[in-house]
Amino acid sequence: MSPFGAGNASFVGRAFFRQGLTSSLESDLVNGAVLVAEAGMGKSALVRHVLKDPAGGTLAIWIQGSPVLSAVPFGAMAPHLSLGTFADALSALAVLRGFREFLEIFQTGAGVRPVVVVDDAQHLDTDSALLLAQLTAAEEVRLVVLTRSITELPHDLLALGKDGLLRRIDLAPLTAAEAHGLCASHLGGDVLPSASRYFHAAAGGNPLLMKLLIDRSRSVGHVVQRKGFWMLSGEPPKPGRLIGDLVQAQLSSRSASERMLLETIGLGEPVPLSALLDLGNPSAVDALENDGLITHEGSPTGLTRLTQPLVGAVIRETVPMGRRMGLRNALTQVFNPEDEPAAHTLRWVEWALDCGSPVSSSGLLRAAAEANQFFDPDFAIRTATKITDPELAVEATVELARARMLRNELEDAEDLLSGLIAAATSLQAAEAAAWMSARYVLAAKKPGSRVGKYAEEWRAAIERIAQQPDSDTCPEQLKIARESNQLLEYYALNCEGLYSRSLPGLTAMAQQDASTPVNRMLALALLGEALAFSGKTESGLRASAEAMHLMGAGGHATAVHAGLVVRRHLELLILGGRWEQIEAVLALYPFTEPRASTYFGGTVGLAQARVLCRQGRFDLALPQIGMSIEALHQHDMEQLLPLALGLGAYAAAVCGERELAERYSDEFEAGRATGHAPTLMLGRCYVVAARAAMDENSAELMKLADQLASLGLVAVETQALELxxxxxxxxxxxxxxxxxxxxxxxxxxxxxxxxxxxxxxxxxxxxxxxxxxxxxxxxxxxxxxxxxxxxxxxxxxxxxxxxxxxxxxxxxxxxxxxxxxxxxxxxxxxLPQLTRRESAIAALVRRGASNREIANELSVSTRTVEGHLYRMFSKLGISRREDLPKLIGK
Incomplete structure (x- = not known):
């Protein structure tokens, strides 16, 4: 039996890497392993678990590398040596003999080689590295080397890997599932999946950073426990001292050129690779990339970002103002930020504002839009309020309203949007105001019919702007604006469930190919919704999939409507039973943005719970629904709370949780929600089904199904019939x-x-x-x-x-x-309906016939009669044969 791996059961995740390390220590082909990962990734913890013996001790000799002792011969090995004189400490032969004596004392058992673990091996002195390399090559020890940088290892240890004596293991970040387990373990309770997604993304899967960030978030109320569930609340906090110290320690270990590059990227990311190469030593860029600290996007300019978002946050919080200005001046000598696409201006503008440099109103507007797109309402407000160009006033107000909506300040958002369409002096401003007003309707739980009112206001604004004497709008611009206005009208019809009225126009627009990619994307998304809810699920999914493709290829222009497109595609996947594609959608924008977890936690959790319910796993779905309901109480941009409450009531009823089912049902009724009518009707189906499951009134569900059929909501009717x-x-x-x-x-x-x-x-x-x-x-x-x-x-x-x-x-x-x-x-x-055979048996029982007499009368076996009686007892809720005649008599 292998002596390794006894501690695996208590370790969170990393099964693949645990197995890789264990096999490296047991193999006859290699003599150990090199674990490569940045600080906090859990290298030491992984090794300690693998090398933990059943009695709670250790199977390894630990040697700690240190930058202080890196120039001292055999300095790292001193704790394991008993040498008589100073001369012995400088003698390689004496040290070798002394360490072999120590190894003999440490033997773990007959035939098992001692395991030597070198932590922070990049700081190991060269003499100790040579001695350990010799012992490993001679198969006297097994060697495990832990390092943050493979390029900084002493030559002799590096040679062991090149010669195949040590197996390299690159310790990857935690997976999403492992991160969720870590969050639940660290917080000590159920965690909303969106919360674990945030910590996973923000910390880049680094376990230590995740734990520090969880502690920091808990201390400032960013992660809170509500009704037994941990979830996010409010804006993320600044990194704080502990995270800052860890990141600063990581930065201090890099060369001056590498630190300068990391700080430059952190302050202005993304930064083109060409600019970085002009700024610093190319070898420094290579070292940062090899150590996994930076990544290059697949754009023509090779835009470079930090791998760890928290590293960037610490840099932006700690770099002194004088150094910020110096780094910015150096970068602007080789790179003009105005040359980059508008979608990459947020950090540049923030850097400029911090340094007191002027930013144009158009640049501020782009930064405000990008901040909202990445769910940073505070910075959006900071930039939008600095816009002074009167021609951009309406669009600046739109971004302010959007930021207020993200902060759940809905009354302020309504005040900002009031009269904004009529105040627009350009087609672009009117369009932005109209679509944001429509988005406000759902966020503020207003009737979906109000969207049509905004479409009318927008139509009037288009004609007013077109008739202005000094208008410079061309016919093509007017065509695009009118087309987009039509789409808002169709969106309003869809919100009311009037698909029979929106389908002809949407079908024609999709067939004629809309004039812009954005309009075509919206047309296909709305068409997909209308088709699917009308019963043509496959056709709807094809249209929606094309809309998703256009969104992915459209960049910033289509990202403005990403929520509308993705939310509908997610709904269609659930309706169409495409379970396997749902997780792929949840891995796309906007769900992947770390800050988005606060806003879409309920949406994501509800989607996953709905799949579980349709698969009959109500026991697993019910807690997920509970967490989603609590998250939707905080942020519900699409009015999904009624659906969640209805689904929760039904799942609770099926699971026998009557009190919980009644509570969810009562909250559904008290909410009097309006908005997207088909979604609300689906929620009502579940509430009615929950009541039926609690023996109140099954006829109501059938009436609701009839109503849905008359409205043409075939998909929702099907759900009602299935229930x-x-x-x-x-x-x-x-x-x-x-x-x-x-x-x-x-x-x-x-x-x-x-x-x-x-x-x-x-x-x-x-x-x-x-x-x-x-x-x-x-x-x-x-x-x-x-x-x-x-x-x-x-x-x-x-x-x-x-x-x-x-x-x-x-x-x-x-x-x-x-x-x-x-x-x-x-x-x-x-009473429940009995089958023909059950009715016949019940009549004979009422006449006093025995089981054998009933069997003879009906030409069946006695066991068959017993089986029917058992099912009848279950149907009627009785347990004795004597109760059957009385009940049937009623």
């Missing part, structure tokens, strides 16, 4: 079986197949529908198919072939054991 089916309403199968058009949605297609098979008595077709549902990820529908198939098969006469079918159904259902059985839903005061 009814999961609540045991088998009569819904008759309604579904009569559906003439199955539509494009996979869920509806499977439900219709199942219903027709049930009506036709085709058990095998029901099982086939269940298999299709399982393959598509609709495990909840699959379970319903199998439950219905089994119930029907149990009613059929005994036959060897049918017995096998029953066994196959039971086996398939057991594979979906995590999916709950249907929850019986009753009309007010009503």
């Amino acid at each position: 009814g089916l999961h609540l045991g309403r088998v009569d819904l199968l008759l309604r579904l079986a009569e559906t003439p058009d199955q539509g494009e949605g996979a869920d509806r297609r499977i439900l219709v197949r199942m219903a027709k098979a049930y009506v036709e008595g085709d058990v095998e077709a029901m099982v086939s529908a269940a298999a299709e549902a399982t393959e598509g990820g609709y495990t909840l529908i699959a379970a319903a198919c199998l439950d219905s198939a089994l119930a029907y098969a149990q009613e059929l006469p005994r036959h060897p072939q049918l017995a096998k079918v029953r066994r196959d159904i039971i086996a398939a259902r057991e594979q979906l054991s995590e999916v709950p059985k249907p929850v019986p839903a009753l009309a007010a005061g009503a």
Whole structure:
């Protein structure tokens, strides 16, 4: 049995690297490993866990490199030596003999070579490095080398790696899942996934930085615990002293040229690679890149950023003003920031303002827009309030309103936006004011119909500007503006669920190819929504996917509407059952921005919970929904809280949490939310289904389904019918079986197949529908198919072939054991419907017949009668045979 790896169970993540290190210490091909990673990445912690013995001791000899002792011969090895004279300390032979004596005392067992770990090996003196290299090559020890920089290792240790005696392991940052586990462990409770995403992104996956940042955030109230869940609140804090000390220690270990480059990038990132090469030694740039401190974007100029966002934050907080000005003056000698695209101006403008340098109003406006785009409302307000050009006043006010909305200062945002469209003197300003006003409607929980009012105001502004005597607008600009105004009108119709009115225009606009990439992107996104909610899910997904592609290729111009496009695409993926694509969308802007976690925590958590619910994993979904609801109470830019409350009520009801279900249901009703009507209707479906699950009124859900069908909201109607089916309403199968058009949605297609098979008595077709549902990820529908198939098969006469079918159904259902059985839903005061066979058995029981007499009367086995009685007891909520006649009598 291997002596290594006893401490793995208590270590968070890093399984791949633990295994790599363990195999390096056990291998006959190599004599150890070199672990390369920056400070705080957990090199020492990883080694300590792998080398921890079962008794709690250690299996290693630790040697600590130090910059103070790097020039002292054998200075790092002194603690492990017992030498008689000073001359012995300078004798390589005496030191070798003394260290071998120490190794003999430290032997861990017969046949096991001692393990020597060298921490901060980049500071190890050359004499100690040579001695350890000799012992490793002679296979007297196993060697583990920990270093921040592979290029700074002593030559002899570096040669061991080149010769293949040590295996190089580059310790990567924590994954998102590992970071979530670390956050939960460090905070001691459930953590909203968006919070762990923030800490993971802000710290670059560095475990030590993550822990320090969590502590810092907790101390200033940026991460708070609400109803048992840890989540983000407010703006991120400045790094603070502990994080600053760690980063400063990292910077102090670099050369002067490297520090100058790091500070320059931190103050003005991104900086073109060509400018960095003109500023400093090219070898310094290479060293920073090799050590993973900087990264180059794939742009023509090779824009360079710091790998660690916190390093940049510390630099911007600690570099003295005089040095800031000097670094900026040096950089402007080789690079003009005006040459860069507008999307990369934020840090440049901040640097200029800090140094007291003038910035044009157009530059300030670009920086304000970028700050809002990256969810930094404080800096957006700082820059927008400095704009003095009257021609940019409306657009500056738009950015101010956007920043106020991010800060949840909705009344201030409304005041800023009031009359702003009418005040616009340019087409561009009017467009910005109109779309921001529409965004405010959802953020402020106003009726979606108000969006149409803003579209009318914008249309009037376009015509007013076009008729101005001094207007310099050309026909093409007017065409683009009118087209964008039409899109806002279609957006207003979609918000009200009036897809039959928006679809023709959106379809025509998509077919004719809109005049700009932004307008085409918006047209496709809105068209995808209208198609999907109208029942044409596949067509909607194709349109939405094209919109996503245009957004990714459009840069800053399309990023303004990123929230609208991504939110709708996410909704369509959920409706269409494309579970595997959802995480890929959550890895895109805006969700990837560290600061975005505060604003989209509820959106992300709710999307993941909805997938779990549609797969029947209500036990896993319920806590996720609870966390999402708390996050949406803080920031709900798309009015998703009603949907979250409805879903939470239903999940709680299914899980037997009646009190929680009632609380969520009551909050839904008290909210009286307005906004995006289809989303609100979906939330109401869940609330009504929750009440039905609590035995209040199942008929209300069917009425709601009828209403949805009349409105043309096929996707939401399908959800309502599916919920009814999961609540045991088998009569819904008759309604579904009569559906003439199955539509494009996979869920509806499977439900219709199942219903027709049930009506036709085709058990095998029901099982086939269940298999299709399982393959598509609709495990909840699959379970319903199998439950219905089994119930029907149990009613059929005994036959060897049918017995096998029953066994196959039971086996398939057991594979979906995590999916709950249907929850019986009753009309007010009503009893569940019994099948024909169950009704016959109930009548015989009422006449006093025994099980054997019933079996003889119906030509079935006694066991079959017992099985029917058991299911009847469960349906009717009784436990004794004597209660059956009384209940049936009612």
